[in-house]
Structures are given as C-alpha cells and as structure tokens.
Amino acid sequence: MKLTILYIGRDAEITMVMQRLLNARNEWMGLTACADDEAIAICKKQHLDLVLLGNGIDQKSENYLREQLIALSPGLKIIQHYGGGSGLLYGEIMTTINGKD
Amino acid sequence: MSQFILHKENTRGQANHGWLNAHHSFSFANYYNPERIHFGVLRVLNDDSIEGGMGFGAHPHDNMEIITIPLEGAIAHKDSMGNSAVIKSGEIQVMSAGTGISHSEFNANANEQLNLLQIWLFPNKKNVTPRYDQMALDVEARHNNFQQILSPNADDAGVWIHQDAWFSLGKFDEGFETGYKIKKSGNGVYAFVINGEATINGQTLGKRDAIGIWDTESINFKAGSADTEVLLMDVPMELS
Numbered sequence: 001m002k003l004t005i006l007y008i009g010r011d012a013e014i015t016m017v018m019q020r021l022l023n024a025r026n027e028w029m030g031l032t033a034c035a036d037d038e039a040i041a042i043c044k045k046q047h048l049d050l051v052l053l054g055n056g057i058d059q060k061s062e063n064y065l066r067e068q069l070i071a072l073s074p075g076l077k078i079i080q081h082y083g084g085g086s087g088l089l090y091g092e093i094m095t096t097i098n099g100k101d
Numbered sequence: 102m103s104q105f106i107l108h109k110e111n112t113r114g115q116a117n118h119g120w121l122n123a124h125h126s127f128s129f130a131n132y133y134n135p136e137r138i139h140f141g142v143l144r145v146l147n148d149d150s151i152e153g154g155m156g157f158g159a160h161p162h163d164n165m166e167i168i169t170i171p172l173e174g175a176i177a178h179k180d181s182m183g184n185s186a187v188i189k190s191g192e193i194q195v196m197s198a199g200t201g202i203s204h205s206e207f208n209a210n211a212n213e214q215l216n217l218l219q220i221w222l223f224p225n226k227k228n229v230t231p232r233y234d235q236m237a238l239d240v241e242a243r244h245n246n247f248q249q250i251l252s253p254n255a256d257d258a259g260v261w262i263h264q265d266a267w268f269s270l271g272k273f274d275e276g277f278e279t280g281y282k283i284k285k286s287g288n289g290v291y292a293f294v295i296n297g298e299a300t301i302n303g304q305t306l307g308k309r310d311a312i313g314i315w316d317t318e319s320i321n322f323k324a325g326s327a328d329t330e331v332l333l334m335d336v337p338m339e340l341s
C-alpha cells in the first residue's frame with residue numbers, strides 16, 4: 001500500500017523538486033504545500049501517513065502545524081526534512097516508518 | 102569512559118553509476134542502513150569519484166551545512182546566489198544551505214578523474230540566510246600536524262559554518278605520534294583515513310576506514326605508513 005506523504009516548504013522550486021521525488025517511487029504518493037493553511041486543508045481531505053517539514057518553516061509555524069495536523073490526525077508522524085532532496089529523503093522516511101527515529 | 106565505533110571502508114554503501122562511483126559512510130540516496138544514519142550532527146560523508154566533465158546538474162539543498170573537499174582534481178560550482186567557482190585539491194568549499202539554495206557541481210576537467218569528499222552536517226540554527234565560501238589551504242601546514250580547516254568562528258583558521266564543529270586535516274610521516282584535544286564538551290571525533298594507515302586510540306585503520314570516538318576529551322594518533330592522511334571531524338554528539 002502506498003504511503004501518502006505531504007511535504008511542506010516555503011520555496012516553490014524546492015517544493016516542485018520534492019513533488020517529483022516523492023512521486024518517483026511506486027511505494028509513495030507525494031503531496032506538497034507551501035502555506036500552512038494549504039497543508040491543513042490537505043490533511044482535512046486526505047489521509048496522510050507522514051508529513052515532512054521543509055525549508056523556511058519558522059518555529060511558530062512549525063508549532064502551529066504540529067498542533068493543527070495532530071488534532072486532525074492523531075498519531076500522524078511529522079518530521080523535519082533536511083533538504084538534499086533524494087539524498088536524505090529515503091533514509092528519513094524509512095527511519096520514521098520503521099520507528100527508529 | 103570513551104566509546105567508539107569502527108567503520109571499515111568496505112562496510113560503506115556503494116553506488117556505481119558509471120560516471121559516478123560513490124561510497125557512502127552514512128545512509129544516502131538509495132543506500133539505507135538503519136545502523137548508519139549519523140554520527141552526532143555528521144549526517145553525510147560521501148567519497149565520490151566523478152569522470153571527466155561529468156557531475157550533478159542543478160539541485161536544491163536547504164538546512165544543511167555542506168562541506169566539499171576535493172582530494173584529486175577540481176570541481177566547478179555554480180549556484181542560485183550567483184557564485185561560480187572552481188575548487189581544486191588543496192582547497193575547501195562550504196555552503197550553508199539555510200532557507201534554500203540550488204547548485205550544480207561538475208568535474209572541471211574533461212579528461213581527469215575528480216575525487217572528492219562531500220560532508221553534510223546538521224546546522225545549529227535552521228533557516229539561516231544561505232551563504233557560500235571557499236578557501237585555499239596551506240598544505241604544508243598539515244605536515245605532521247592537524248591543521249584546522251573549519252570551525253564555527255569566522256575569525257578562526259579555515260572556513261566557518263553554522264555548527265559547533267571543527268575539522269582538521271593532517272599528513273603524517275610514518276611513526277609520527279600526536280594527540281588531538283576535543284574542542285567542546287559534548288563533541289565526539291569522527292576520524293577518516295584518507296590515505297595510508299593510522300592507529301587511533303589503539304585501533305588500526307587503513308585507507309578509507311573511519312572511527313568515531315565520543316565520551317572522551319582527547320584522542321591519540323600514530324601514523325602507520327608514509328603519507329598517512331587523516332581528516333578529523335570534531336562534532337556535537339547531540340542534535341540540537
């Protein structure tokens with residue numbers, strides 16, 4: 001079964017790269033958002049397995065997103081994605097899904 | 102009491118794409134080993150050999166401190182901040198990716214192999230303004246000496262990054278012995294043998310072997326062969 005992964009980041013170019021990378025693997029379905037309310041709207045409509053917080057999200061936004069997304073989907077895993085696109089992405093997702101984080 | 106982890110060179114992940122032969126000390130790209138994710142804030146240590154004229158087209162980074170050390174050859178760098186430079190063996194390059202930067206990296210020579218180390222550290226501050234720097238190093242200063250090449254301080258020797266980390270390079274005659282004092286409480290040292298053979302805290306390492314040591318204030322070192330070359334990465338063990 002595919003993992004549904006939402007990437008949230010402020011840079012439009014990086015977000016497009018992440019969209020491509022997340023959908024390049026058969027076992028993942030990738031969604032992206034640049035704004036907090038966009039991310040929350042996605043979470044309301046769609047089951048998510050994992051959320052990746054990307055570039056440009058300040059602490060206030062991070063706290064808000066975590067609070068809102070967990071309220072909508074308790075147990076949702078939310079992790080920081082350290083940009084590098086494909087370099088770190090697979091390891092971050094596997095580590096989180098395997099519960100080794 | 103000090104603790105250590107030994108990473109022999111043949112336990113690294115490998116990806117051979119023809120034009121790129123990459124060895125990964127820690128999980129990277131399609132190489133995933135849950136026992137090899139990071140050493141403190143040291144997240145990536147890639148040992149890449151790249152054929153003439155080949156390289157990585159424009160790609161993004163954010164929120165990592167990225168250090169590139171060419172060992173042989175030269176790398177041509179271009180980035181979204183407008184920097185365009187060639188970094189040669191004997192030099193060091195840093196990028197604080199911060200809020201986001203895009204760059205390309207190609208072997209600057211059409212007919213020569215490029216071998217480089219690319220090292221990524223988690224930063225001590227997220228979403229910084231992206232920055233780029235490079236520096237030529239006095240290679241003579243590392244003869245029988247751990248020459249500092251990177252630190253957290255802009256006014257200290259070497260380049261600087263957003264992390265409480267210090268890197269040193271040394272090239273040693275056979276039998277030379279010395280010690281290294283860890284710069285900050287809570288840091289550990291990841292020692293990577295670029296060439297030759299070394300005994301570090303009683304462990305013998307060969308070419309491209311590495312040892313991570315922590316819960317200690319210093320390490321001891323002895324060069325086991327002529328032209329032993331070692332990179333020390335003194336890094337926080339806790340992710341902030």
